[in-house]
Amino acid sequence: MKILKIAFKNINSLRGEHEIDFTQEPFLQNSLFAITGPTGSGKTTILDVISLALFNHVPRLGKMSTNEVLKKGAILTRNQEDANAQITYQCNQGIFTSRWEISTNRNGNLRDYHMELINTVSNEILDLKKSDVPGKNEELIGLNYDQFIKSVVLAQGEFAKFLQVPKKERGALLEKITGTDIYRRIGIEVFLRNKERAKEIDAKRAKIETFREQLLEEDTFATKQKEAETLAETQKQLKQSIEQFTKEIELKKKLQAEERELQKTQKELSEVVALQENFEKEKGDALKHHEAIQLFAEELNHWQSLQEKQKEKQTEINKATEALEAAKAEREHLTQQISEQFKLTVTPTDFPEKMERYKAEVRALIDERNALRTAFETSKNPLQTAAREFDLHLDLKDLKGFEAALQEKFTKSNSAYAALENRFDLKNASVAERLATIQSKLKNIRAAEKAHMALSTLQSQRKERNEEYVSLQKQQAQLPEEVKQLKQQIELKKAQHIAKQKTLEVAQLQKQLEDYRKDLQNNEPCPLCGSLDHPFAAHIPQEENGLKAAVLQLEHELKTLNKELATKESSLQQLTQQIQQLEHRIKVLDEDLSALQTTFDAQFKNLMQTKGSATFNELELQLEQQEQELNSAEKLQQNIKILAQIQQQTTDLKGLLAKGKKKAEAISAVYSGKNFEQDISHNETSWNRNEQTVNQQQKLLTAAKETEHDLVKTLDSLTASLVKQLNKKGYESIEDALQKRLNAATAQAWKQELEKINEDALRLKTLRNKLIEEIQILTDSASEAPLEKLQEQHQEQTETLQQHEHSASVLSRQLLNHKDNLEQIRKLQKQIDQELKDGEHWLILNNLIGDANGNKFNDFAQDLTLAQLLQLANKRLKHLTDRYQIDQPADDEDDSLVAIDEHMGGQRRSIKTLSGGETFILSLALALALSDLASRNITINSLFIDEGFGTLDPETLDQTLDTLEVLQAESSKMIGVISHVDSLKERIATQIQLTQNGQGYSSLKIV
16 A cells, blocks of 8 residues: 555644655655644644544544544634545555545534545546545555554664663553554453353352252152142032022022112003003194195195296396396497597497597507507617717606707717827728738737847746856866865775684684683693693683674775765766756757847848847837727727717607607597507496396396296186195195195104004014023022022132132242252253353353453563564564564573574674664664564555654764665665654655744645
């Protein structure tokens, strides 16, 4: 994973928009850069932007949300309305841009934050919810947030402490650095789970003991079981006896109930018979008359219907007569209204003809007036538009004033044009010709000015290149002597190295004889040389370690001198190439300058001779002034022509106004309204509607009278026939019969009442006979004993049964409790056995890794982590230095970690004995190892070091930066060093500089 670009706006103290593009210069040539600035200027904000854009997470603040931004006052720059953080990175799946943003609404309240992920190659926004973006970034990069932070931000400062602390503190510090407190939590969790499991088992065992205490003795259990069986048999006999008494009591009760029901039925039957007699007395005759009259019901109903229709027709005749009179009155009103409004006298017979002639006459006048009005509007609108161009207002009420103002404009325009005509002699040449001449001169002057500027630019470039040439020659002159001196130093160092190497070889040869020297005895021959004198037997020569160190030091110095010589020779070669390139560029510039000067002299010779001391700008201004005046003359010509047209249009408009006035007077003579078509249509419609109403009402009146006559004739015939039939039945007239006829509802109600009484009488007689039969059957079956005696015996046996049931219940509960307790004990024991089996792994885990503080497993895991970390660190060290390896201390060594010094024959030394620069190299290796460990084989090509430089002395700082340069060169990683140390600025050329403005804001600059 490689970071390509960072962009952000209004994050913490960095107000405004900022962008750091690692794919552009100066980062392309310098992958080691510094992020510098005073404390509090926002250096670490750049790391915050990266983690915020990828994971919505900031190291010092945690996971971000709108509430967190408000509560902590972080992320969004003070007094700003929006903020965003954006990172573009490259991974195995492609190039992606992850963006985080937040803003305020119009009320000043923060909206919820938003995140999105873009495929930069296809410019496609991935279809993800904002909460899914961090997870997708984790999938693409291959690291979660914690792993990413450990892989990208090197904890070098923490490891510097880690190297020297005792073992007891080292575990806690390693846990903090690696974030592996999970092992401590696992150890505690194992301890707690095992403890909880044991607690649950103990609780179940306590329950078993409680249940055991409640069990019955075996003899007691057998006795109580026998008692329960005896009681059960007695209860069975009592229940049978009680059941027999219950049946006899129910039979007695039913007999008594039937006897009471018989008495009630006989009483109800007597009441119904009385109702029959009363109905016949009060309503019988009337109901008989009604049924006799119902034989003529259809004829009577028809007679009544004809009577009603005859009355309705008479009412209809009266209404039609009134409506006809009203319509005739309205016609008189319309005649008078037409006469007043249209100056026209009409009658029902001549109305259509007169109205048609009148409409044609008035419409012709209106059409003529409208034609004049259209012509007027057609003339007025262009006139108003043209007048507005000259700031004139066409007022129809004051045409004389308009004409006077128009004449004034015309006179002024003529005067102004006459002055310009004389100045530019426009009588002998047109304005266009004069303009073309001036524009040609302007074009020539501007071309000359442009060519002159190009000439000046080339002259300036020639001067700059010449100064640069002189400077490079000075630099080149110094380098040969410096190269010569370096070569002499290298030859000297080589000679010293050869001499020291030979001394070392002699020392190593002497070391091989050391074992022989131990066995030498005075006056005994040496097995190698035969000498009897052994002067070095007691004095071992100087150890070779010091010689090795000296040889290595000389090799290091030779390496440094060779590196410096290569740099100087490379610089000399580069300077030589630059001087040659510069000489070529100067030659090309001279040629271009000569050619341009020749062209300029040939093209603008006449212009340069005539312009005199005036500048190009002054000449251009003079001609532009003349051009403007000629444009004004052209405009005045057009205005004079337009003003003459306006004068003629004004005269035409006055003529149209006069004609329109005459036509309006002619219309007023024959019509006094405002809207002729509406008024004429309204009156015609009203007249026609009235005429239709008169005819309609006349027809209705005639039809109603004819219908009323037919009804009277039919009614007389029906009356004679019906009276004759009713007289035969004893009724004097139709009215007498109708008076004795009941209304339908009353007749129906009386019939239903009679039917109900008769039905009740029949039902009660049937029920009485049935009850008599049932009482006889019950009397034959019932006991002779009284009901009270039977109930008393039933009560005695019921109480005895209840006593036996209570005793049986107590025994049953005791026996059941005994069985339940045995079952509970069995279940609990089974659960305990199962839990012991299921929880065996927790017991084993607790014995191996569990304790209350989690130390047991944490110490074991940290030892493994440390071993893996040291292994990875030593791999990294091979690329940083060939001298040291890191190891854990042996039992007899100091508690701090051990450095194995390969230059001293693998000597083991406490880390505390190393210099600051050496300590930095080892701590950097550990930090890189942690990055490797966290990234899990994911290649991270972007690293940041955020601490550790402030405490280094200048010499150590130089060694440290040398190490970082080696690391960058060998790994091709982009490395950012975050620090406020000033000396970094001298060693690291590429910098992201942050400065404060004194108002709490900072600015960012890339140099």
